[in-house]
Amino acid sequence: MKRTVHCLLLVLTAVFVFAGNSFARDNNESGVRVIVIDAGHGGKAFPGAVYGGVKEKDINLGVALKLGALLEKELPHVKIVYTRKSDTALGKTLNDDLTARANTANKAGGDFFISIHANAAPGKPSVQGAETIIMGESEKETRYNESALYNNNKDELIDMSDENTAAMVRAYIQNLQFTYGEYSEMMARIMQSHYAKGGRNARRVNRQLLKVLYATDMPSVLTELGFMTNSKELAFMNSEKGQAHYARILCDAVKEYVGYIDKLSGAASTAADPEPAAESSVTETAEESAQVAEPAAKRAARPAESQGAERAAKTTAKQGYTIQLLASDKIVKTTDSQFKSYRGKVRRLSGGGALKYKYCYGDYSSPAEARRSLSEVRRSFKDAFVVRYEGDRIAK
DSSP, X not given: OHHHHHHHHHHHHHHHHHHHHHHHHXXXXXXXXXXXXXXXXXXXXXOOOEETTEEHHHHHHHHHHHHXXXXXXXXXXXXXXXXXXXXXXXXXXXXXXXXXXXXXXXXXXXXXXXXXXXXXXXXXXXXXXXXXXXXXXXXXXXXXXXXXXXXXXXXXXXXXXXXHHHHHHXXXXXXXXXXXXXXXXXXXXXXHHHHHHTTSOEEEEEEEOBHHHHTOSSOEEEXXXXXXXXXXXXXXXXXXXXXXXXXXXHHHHHHXXXXXXXHHHTOOOOSOOOOOOOSXXXXXXXXXXXXXXXXXXXXXXXXHHHHHHHHHHHHTOOEEEEEEEEEESSOOOTTOGGGGGGTTTEEEEEOSSSSOEEEEEEEESSHHHHHHHHHHHTTTOTTOEEEEEETTEEOO
16 A cells, blocks of 8 residues: 555656646636635545534535535636535545545646645644645644644645655655645635634644645645634534635635736636735835836837847846745845845745745755755745746746
């Protein structure tokens, strides 16, 4: 069984490393047209957490169906696909069940995947709140809430004890940054902001090595509505009113995400034109805006010879490798405090994706040279990774 999982990971990693950027381009250039809603668990074999006679699978399904109904009504141009619409398991084993959910999403050509779950923290009845998970490797759990999240999902995590598996998964995660990582993180942040707006305790965006997120080739999130071990939160999640409220929160978050992606792609959308939950709240100044893009009219007015010289300069632009620390959809001052000990030492490059401004450190002639500095950088930025650049842009 372990060898089978290892081979599956190898195939999936190869597919993403060589085709990931193409997937990301296809998923976003025409906007969001297919959303896949996954009600976690299901059937007699996989009820999920069970507390007070309430089964997690039933909460997940209730919210998923209500969310889908809202989206079908309010985003009529988007196709809604469900991994399940009844109390059923999708595989004989948990691994088969999780794979089937990802396969449903991939075969549907999904542009976005949301998996709905409920959390649990045994022995800690006061713990409450909603949190959203994206694919990634978290640091060793040092706080209780992270340990609770790990323990609740441990059967659905990729086993990283095998060195070869761990190496492949980490290669996939690094490639993910170029494809769906930024979109997944943006959606997760939007969802958390809407939980807060909806009066829920919004916890944090977390990264975990969840199999169902690993196997979906689209921006993906898994959201934990609340804690079943908290009696008040459990009662609310298990009620019609509560499930309708969660569905409304998630619907508004999805609409904000869809509206923003459609706006970026130039696709027509019936969603509201949102202001996304940005990675940084720093507002760009007029001076910094001018540094990024010169007005098109001014460029067009320049002599053709000058424009030709610029094109020639671009073809001979300096190339190399650097370490990306952060990305944002807004310009951030390189001296901003969020860069920690790297304040004033980073440079801004441009690139694809929703978070088009990439903040990088260092200049290296080879990937190996850059990787030698990566471990030090990750002490401050655990999700930093090596990228290639050409001139002032991230190279694909």
